[in-house]
Structures are given as structure tokens and as C-alpha cells.
Amino acid sequence: MSVFNLSYEYDRYFVNWLKVTGVRIMLVCNNHPGIITVSLNKEGDAPHIARHETGTSKTRSICGNGDPDVFWLAGKQEICKMVSINDSLVVNRRYFTSNANNVSIRGEKNGRLFLLQGDPPKIMELRDSHFRLHRAPIGDTSMKATGFCLKDGEPAYATIMGGDGGSLRDIRKGETLIDGLDHPRNPAWHSGNLYFLEAGSGSFCRWDGTSVRRMAFIPGYLNTLDFVADYAVIGCSLDKHEWRFKGTQLGERLRAEGMRDRCGIYVVDLKRGDICNFLLFSNSIREIRDIRVVFGT
8 A cells, every 4th residue: 555646635524524424436447456444544534545566457347346455456358356454455366358348336235246348248257256147238239338336236327328318227127218329337236226427417317216316516427426325425537638628528518607617526415416526636647437435534
């Protein structure tokens, strides 16, 4: 583990939020191999940011699956099992996948581990030390899967990009819940509700069964989210092409309101539906690919 030399800013209540919730936030970023953690410093009066090296190239996703000291990290073509030892995360084992397009990895508390791959999008499960097909392709080769989530221990929902835009799908039933979405990403089931991100509009959304409720606007490209209690913790990125999201609702709104895109962590209060806390990076980190919230500082 090494201390990360970063410039960042945070709102006046962010430290107290970390204290009250008792969590640390784990990030994987496209331009930094390994895992970045955000927690309280020893004095409890400021954030502490550290980097844990893994040697994994093009990190895409991170998850746990029941053991509080074990995490799984997905790279473009490899999966790393990470173990927490003396406040550091070290590589315990590596798995290599034949598909070079790992998208997202998710674990269940009972130890099961699932991996979303592309070309065409399909879901694999770790069994007998190998990732084996769990569900037949959930789209054809013209489609791009951008995230999936579990419900009741099984892969349940996915976000898909295709020629006609984006959609939210129930992959158990093979049904499209809604299409015409603007770059949907990373669905998540939490406390009886289905949430997802609409990156093209900068919206944190909830599916109400028949329609989408856009709960909060966040000024950046939304890649990932996780939850603790009544809060959503969302990872927000800059436009990697520096075109300010040309051709998207997000880009139009940023220009119309004279705002700039930001990279960092936003906390949304689920009861009020608005942003209550943030930590924003000023340099080095431009894209957050995945985020996990775990207990223990």
C-alpha cells in the first residue's frame, strides 16, 4: 500500500459521513492499475487515500463475495483474488479468461462469483477454478453490455447498448423493461428497488416498474454505483475524449448551465433524492470504472 499524491476537494460534511457510516470506498480507475481506497485518516479529521498495486492491466471492476477480507478485481483478460493483510491488499491468485473483454464482476454473499463478458454479452460463473458459462448470450454481437446486477443470488438485470440506443433488461425473463435510454450503465438492486445510471444524461435513476424516475443530476459520465444504508455512492468520470460529451444530453446541459464535468465520488440521499456529499479529484484520475463500499475504516 502507498499513499497517493493526489489533489482533491470534498464538502464540509464528507468526513462526518465517513464517520457515521463507518465505511471505506474502493475504486478502480482506468489509468491506475490496482485499487484506490478512500477512508478516514488515523486522526479522524480528513480523508485518507491510498493505492494498492496489483499489476492488473486495464482494471474494469471490483466486488466482494461474502468474505470481508477478500475482493475480486477484473481486468481486461484476467481476474485477481485480493486478500486484505495488515491494511494492505495483496494478490492471492490470478485467473486468465479466454475472452479479452471482461466488463463487470459481481459476487454473492454465499461465495458465488459472476463475470459479465462481451462479444456477444454473456455471463460466466466461477466453478471448479474456471469461469464457465452461466447464462447463454444476453444479446447479439451488435450489442454491448455495460453492466449487470444480482437479485436473490442470481444475475437478474443488465444494461445494454445497441443500434437503437440503450435498454434495461430483465435477463432472467429475457424481457426488455425499457429502451431508448441514453448510455445506461450498471444496474443495482438495493432495498427492494432497481437503480441504474443513465450516463448520457448524467442521471442517477430508479425503475418504478413502468417508468424511469431520474432522481439526481451529476455533472460527469456516470460509470458505477454502490450503496450503504439510505445512500447511493456514485463514481463520476471526465470525458475521456475531451469533447465535453458532444451529442449527449449531458453535454448539452453542461454547456447550457456553464458547468464543467468532474471526476470523483458523489453521495446521493435516497430519501431526498439529492446530492449530500462529494469528494472530487483535481488531477491524475480521470475515469472511475467501478466502486465498492465496504465497512471498516
